[in-house]
Amino acid sequence: MSASSDPRPATGVIQRVVVLPKHLHARPAGQVAQAAAGHQATTIDLVAGDRRANARSVLAVMALGAVSGSELRVVVTGPDAETVADQVVEILCRPEAESRQ
């Protein structure tokens, strides 16, 4: 797991960059989208290369095709951005075995 955090910029946008320890396939994509559904006032975007997905859409997250070892940027805007970003990073970096539970 590796995650670097930027200091909060004036715009109130929180960004985290994660090197994925596993493919962002169906199950973790579902967990990210579930978390996003629980924060309706907050916008969570995932950026992989030149692709960008709103985390609320499990299908869009899967379509990023983000594979293990690649860099993923998590961009969170809105209330509790920092907490939400931490939560998303935790899901993305959770070991495969635990995400199956």
Add this chain to the structure above:
Amino acid sequence: MVGIVLISHSRHLADGAAELAGQIAGGARVVPAAGTEDGRLGTSTDRIAAAVALADTGDGVVLIPDLGSSVLSARALLDDLDAEPGGPRVALADAPFVEGAVAAAVAASGGLDLAAVAKAAEEARDVRKL
């Protein structure tokens, strides 16, 4: 939590889609309604009504039909429910079957309401997979 009913001619298809959606969206309530009473390919409003009753926890149910008479049976059930005030709130989603089921299940398990879950299913149409 909003429930989801997957309507298909084929039990295997509905069961498999429900299994997949349930795996991706842990905690979602996804109920298949497929085949005829005697186990053949087909659709049955009675089986759909039973699935709706099973899926409903008071927050409503989204119906996702695959094609053809699944859609007609779902519509027939909606007409029946409309005629019975006080029954479950049901929304029919115009969505691709597998993708819609997965998107709806994730939205429902995330705590979204009936309209938002139906919308999540319908938005599945616009997401490219490549």
